[in-house]
Amino acid sequence: MSKQSLPIENKENNIVEFKNSVIRHQENIILKDVNLEVKKGEFIYLIGKVGSGKSSLLKAMYGEVLVKEGSVFSVGYNLKKIKSSQIPFLRRKMGIIFQDFQLLSDRSVYENLNFVLKATGWKNKKEMDVRIRDVLTQVDMVHKGYKMPHQLSGGEQQRIGIARALLNEPDLILADEPTGNLDPETTNDLMRLLLKISEMGKTVIMATHNYGMIDKYKGRILKCEDTHLKEEKS
């Protein structure tokens, strides 16, 4: 790791920490008075109506939305002070999973994963092969590496999305409605997979509209409502 990329630790060693933060899009306030501490290994649901600010809060954690009021620490970085050149280092410490999978359609599963490894500085072909095999094994897709994304079901594509998020052994997984495009049975499979990942010590923060899942699989619940982030009883 270069000197420039050294993270700036927050005092409490929280994986994520917001203090009196305001999240805006241009001049519009999306969330205010945001105070949040997330510890290692927590499994968190982020709920709230359409347009209430869930994605914006996640984006504030991965440096896509910049927070100018209050403070934000994420995986050791002070996001108020982060330079744009440090953003790739921040993103390497987290895995991001999207509702629409966002796999590159013109290359195989293996090449999708290899692309991310190359882009994040991996060089040794043998180590890259081992890592790709490892993450595909974790999501039970080790025999599908040669497939093109369009040859996979939605659930399988999302498993590859999760494998991709795991490549750099991140401390934090951010998932923005990861099961939003999937049927109930596939949703259950993926939930169990995400819970298994969290039991391995990773922090998972997941935006969702699926309240059935929240009843079924226990987790901490945060709600975006009326421009505030509130803790809900689980």
Ligand SMILES: Nc1ncnc2c1ncn2[C@@H]1O[C@H](COP(=O)(O)OP(=O)(O)OP(=O)(O)O)[C@@H](O)[C@H]1O
């Ligand atoms: N890039 C942007 N520029 C301006 N306004 C934005 C931008 N992105 C989101 N917004 C606005 O911010 C508000 C919160 O949006 P956000 O996507 O965070 O909500 P959400 O809770 O994730 O919604 P959904 O459940 O539909 O995903 C909305 O009013 C939205 O229109």
